Amino acid sequence: xxxxxxxxxxxxxxxxxxxxxxxxxxxxxxxxxxxxxxxxxxxxxxxxxxxxxxxxxxxxxxxxxxxxxxxxxxxxxxxxxxxxxxxxxxxxxxxxxxxxxxxxxxxxxxxxxxxxxxxxxxxxxxxxxxxxxxxxxxxxxxxxxxxxxxxxxxxxxxxxxxxxxxxxxxxxxxxxxxxxxxxxxxxxxxxxxxxxxxxxxxxxxxxxxxxxxxxxxxxxxxxxxxxxxxxxxxxxxxxxxxxxxxxxxxxxxxxxx
Numbered sequence: 001x002x003x004x005x006x007x008x009x010x011x012x013x014x015x016x017x018x019x020x021x022x023x024x025x026x027x028x029x030x031x032x033x034x035x036x037x038x039x040x041x042x043x044x045x046x047x048x049x050x051x052x053x054x055x056x057x058x059x060x061x062x063x064x065x066x067x068x069x070x071x072x073x074x075x076x077x078x079x080x081x082x083x084x085x086x087x088x089x090x091x092x093x094x095x096x097x098x099x100x101x102x103x104x105x106x107x108x109x110x111x112x113x114x115x116x117x118x119x120x121x122x123x124x125x126x127x128x129x130x131x132x133x134x135x136x137x138x139x140x141x142x143x144x145x146x147x148x149x150x151x152x153x154x155x156x157x158x159x160x161x162x163x164x165x166x167x168x169x170x171x172x173x174x175x176x177x178x179x180x181x182x183x184x185x186x187x188x189x190x191x192x193x194x195x196x197x198x199x200x201x202x203x204x205x206x207x208x209x210x211x212x213x214x215x216x217x218x219x220x221x222x223x224x225x226x227x228x229x230x231x232x233x234x235x236x237x238x239x240x241x242x243x244x245x246x247x248x249x250x251x252x253x254x255x256x257x
Contacts, residue, residue, distance in 0.1 A: 005030035006072055006205045007054070007082070007173055013066035014049045014058065014229075022065065024049055024229040031173070033075065036199065036206040038220035038237070040213065040252065046229035047209045051175050054207070055090055056083025073172040087118045091171035095178040097158035101150040107134075107161055108146030114168030133164040138194060156187035163194065167202075174199070176208045180215065192219055213256045217241055225249045 007030065014024035024046040031037050039047040053064045070079040073089035082090055094100040101110060108130055115126035127146075134142035137160040150158060159179060166174060176195065180188035196219055199206055210216060216223050216237060223241070224234040225248065233246040244250045 004032075004072060004075065004077065006033045006075070007031040007207070008070040008072075008079075009050075009054065009067070010070070011067040012050065012053060012069065013064070014046070014053050015063060015065035017061055017063045020065075022229070023062070024053070026067065027226075027229075027231045029224055029231065029234065031205050031207055033205055034199075034203060035221040036196075036208060036219055038216040038223040039207065039209045039226060040211060040216055040223055041226035042211065042252070044228075045226040047226050048177055049229075050226070051092075051177050051207060051209050054082040055086040055092055055175060056081075057086070057092065071173065087114065087169045087171075089169075089171055090173045090175065091166035091169060092175040092177065093159075093162050093166050093179045096182050097155070097162045098150065098182075100162060101158060103150055105150075106146065107148050107150065107153070110150075111146070111161065111164050111168060114165060118169045129168070130164070133167055134161070136167070137161075137164045137198070138190075139164070154187075155183050156190060159183065159187075159191055160194070163191075163198070167198070170202075172203075172205065174204050174206045176206060178209055178211070180212075181210075188215075195219070213241065213253060225252070 009029050011026045012024060013022055013026055015022045039050060041047050052058050054069050069082040071082045071085050071090060072079045111130040111133060112126040115121040115129045121129060131142050139145050139157060139160050180191050220237045223237045225232050227248045233249050244253060
């Protein structure tokens, strides 16, 4: 791992824009090159808002109200805000691909959006790149699948399409918001294995939001535990799961057993 973080979150605050009620309260954490960091906690703990604030994809009515999200994707020491790097070094995989994929567009058109709009490839070049990506993420008969509509694919294949779309701009940081929650157990394992393989092959850094501690133990180097918009505990995954210090972490572990 590099000694300089590829992503540094400092005093991050997220609030309801109209009510001015703070939802995430001044949290700090770093992510280093090549590691996977898990954000865990119950629903409403602020983990997904934290992830979305990093790349500027917060829901309507919610804003980043304070703090710094500094991204150094090439290790040069030149940092930029995460929202400015979405699609240019930083990409996101969402929880439910059926609601995230445009149902009026064919799969091939969806995957070519990134190569065409963000990398400036021609239609032919973008199509060739999209085929490569779909094969890389394990979509069988990729050329035929490019002509399919999202509803014609299984949940696991739709999630692979989402991952291909995220990879289309060659990101260095991949943000994953509950990427396996909507899938059955066997497909969950396949997607997790795929993400870990891609991380290794591409040298990616990852931030993974999940409520599943089994997933954390399987793929995360470090874990950050959130409760009510605060970080209550963080550290190496084995240390946190085997010797939790905070009562809330203990309760999460007990509930998962």
